[in-house]
Structure formats: C-alpha cells, structure tokens
Ligand code: 3PG
C-alpha cells in the first residue's frame with residue numbers, strides 16, 4: 252500500500268479525496284461530528300502541501316436519487332467553520348463537469364462534489380463513472396476506512412484510473428485494528444445492535460467462532476424475537492432471514508458460543524413516545540420495540556462483568572430519544588466501569604455507537620473507538636475489504 256503521507260510533489264495537484272462524512276443528520280442538522288473531526292488531519296496535510304482538494308463522500312442511502320435531505324451542504328458548512336477556509340459545494344451533474352470547472356478562482360483550495368450516492372453508478376462500481384471521476388483529478392486518496400467494505404466506484408473502481416494512496420485516518424484505523432486483533436484475551440464478548448440489519452446479519456455467523464459470547468440487541472434482535480415466535484408489532488425487521496438465524500444458532504452450538512438476545516423490551520407507539528417496559532408476550536400490534544428492558548440489561552451487564560475483552564457495535568435501542576437510550580447507556584457504563592480498573596479491553600465501532608459515547612462524553616473511556624461500523628466488522632471477520640484491496 253502506498254501512503255499519501257510519504258508523497259512529495261503534491262503542489263497544485265488535484266487530489267480526489269474519498270472521505271466518509273456519513274454523519275447522522277436530523278432535519279439537515281448534524282447530530283454527531285466525530286467523522287468530520289477525524290478527517291481534519293488529511294485536509295490540513297493537503298492544504299499545507301498546496302494541493303487542490305476535491306472531496307467525495309456519501310451521506311445516508313439515497314439509492315441513486317437526488318434527495319435534498321441528504322445534501323452534503325451542512326457538512327461543508329461545518330468544515331468551513333472548523334478550518335476557516337472557503338469550501339465550495341458543486342451541485343452540478345458530475346457527468347457534465349470538467350477539470351477546469353472545479354477550482355475557478357485561483358484561491359479555491361477545497362471543493363466538494365454533492366452526495367456521490369445521488370448517482371446510481373456509485374454503488375454499481377460503474378466503470379465509466381469512475382473513469383469520468385478520474386478525469387477530474389491527478390491523484391486519488393482513500394481516507395474512508397469506514398466505507399472500504401463497499402465495492403463502489405469512488406472507493407474501488409476509481410483506483411484503476413488514478414495513482415492511488417491511503418490517507419492518514421485510514422492508516423490509523425488499520426494499524427489500530429491490527430493491534431486489537433492480535434491482543435485478544437478471553438473470554439471475549441461481542442455486543443451487536445443497531446438498525447442496519449441487512450448488512451450485518453450475514454456477518455454474525457462468521458464472527459461467532461471468534462467469540463465466547465454474542466449479545467444481539469437493537470433492531471437486529473427483532474428478527475430473532477420474531478423467529479422465536481414472538482409478535483414484534485410494527486418494529487423494524489428484515490424479511491426472509493430465518494435461514495441466517497438458523498445458521499447463527501447452529502454455528503453457535505458448534506463453537507460453544509452463547510447467544511443472548513432480549514428477554515424484555517421497551518416499546519413505544521412512535522419514535523417520540525415514552526418508553527414502556529414489556530415482557531415479550533405483551534407486545535401489541537401497534538408497538539415499536541425501541542430498547543432492551545431491565546432484565547436484559549442485567550443479563551448483558553453480567554456477561555460484561557465476566558469478560559476480558561468486549562467489542563461493541565451498534566446501539567441497543569433508539570438512543571436518539573433519551574427514553575430509549577437506557578439500554579445503550581447501561582452497556583456503555585458497565586464497560587467503562589470495568590475499563591477503569593483495567594480488567595477489560597474494550598473496542599467500540601460504528602457511527603451510531605460513537606454518537607452514544609459522545610452523548611455520554613465517554614469517547615475516551617474505551618481502549619479503541621473505530622469510526623467504522625460495517626467495515627470494522629468485516630475486517631474482524633478476516634475479509635479482504637474491496638477498498639483496501641484496491642489500494643494494494
Ligand atoms: C457507515 O456508516 O458505515 C459507512 O458510511 C457506510 O455506509 P453504508 O453502510 O450505507 O454503506
């Protein structure tokens with residue numbers, strides 16, 4: 252892998268910089284800035300090198316369609332304030348852009364293309380789209396470790412058309428993950444939650460052999476509850492995943508990994524509601540499961556108490572509403588307590604998990620926090636990440 256930090260002649264070069272600025276937005280307002288703050292070093296580095304920086308990022312999953320709610324505008328504004336430099340957002344159709352359209356004013360040093368996932372070609376890893384992107388720059392830098400599990404045009408295909416380098420944050424993440432995967436002390440527990448069920452449910456099976464305990468909470472757990480014959484009302488759920496769950500339980504049995512899932516839950520009639528604790532057999536048709544209940548919390552704390560390593564990815568509930576943040580907070584508090592006397596090694600990952608830790612002001616209370624969610628899990632699985640492979 253070649254690293255941008257080792258490169259000299261970057262002056263006046265157009266750098267196509269792929270970042271993961273997929274921060275949580277609520278009504279176009281950023282609710283957690285961590286992912287932006289983490290990439291300030293690469294921006295600073297390229298500014299000092301007097302490069303021209305062309306930033307590409309996605310936010311959310313607009314599925315190839317323009318969606319103004321997922322514009323990068325608030326992110327550009329935040330960055331502009333943070334670095335006290337003009338940041339231009341180019342909203343024009345990328346296919347119509349030419350290199351000379353980008354930095355019209357000789358003082359301009361940073362421009363953003365609009366959300367790259369407004370183009371269906373991005374997720375298709377489209378050759379012509381990548382080729383066209385490459386005409387806009389001289390060098391490609393991937394500083395988006397957290398997107399590097401996606402074989403997308405601006406992460407993977409693009410490297411076929413430009414000299415390509417690893418960015419500073421990508422390098423940090425890989426180094427740290429290498430370290431944590433060689434340092435593991437058992438018993439080791441994985442706590443997995445969150446709402447990106449479809450991307451994660453297939454991963455669980457491959458992770459199970461590496462863990463003594465696997466705790467499944469958050470949206471992901473609804474699938475298990477439903478598989479076990481419970482009614483889950485209007486709660487989020489992935490269709491047709493009984494096969495995955497069969498695999499999860501069989502693999503766990505074969506590898507003596509214990510699986511824990513909710514015994515009780517907190518429900519609401521809407522996301523804005525107040526939490527009501529229910530047993531599994533009390534869930535009504537119009538209920539939304541939005542957090543784990545107190546019995547489950549106690550059980551998870553017990554498992555943490557008896558672990559030497561804990562890895563946490565994905566909140567236990569809809570933490571954006573404080574009424575449903577209890578499960579996530581209690582998990583975090585227990586891990587942090589154990590960390591204080593060095594009796595556990597703790598790793599957290601994922602955009603939403605970071606948001607929980609930030610809400611609690613606990614970002615630095617874990618041994619390692621990765622900005623990556625899915626990429627972090629796939630790396631732990633031992634998979635070759637397309638974005639990393641493309642840099643090698
Ligand atoms: C993330 O938030 O994990 C990355 O930005 C990737 O997003 P995705 O899961 O929508 O591909």
Ligand code: MG
Pocket residue numbers: 273601602603624
């Ligand atoms: Mg995310």
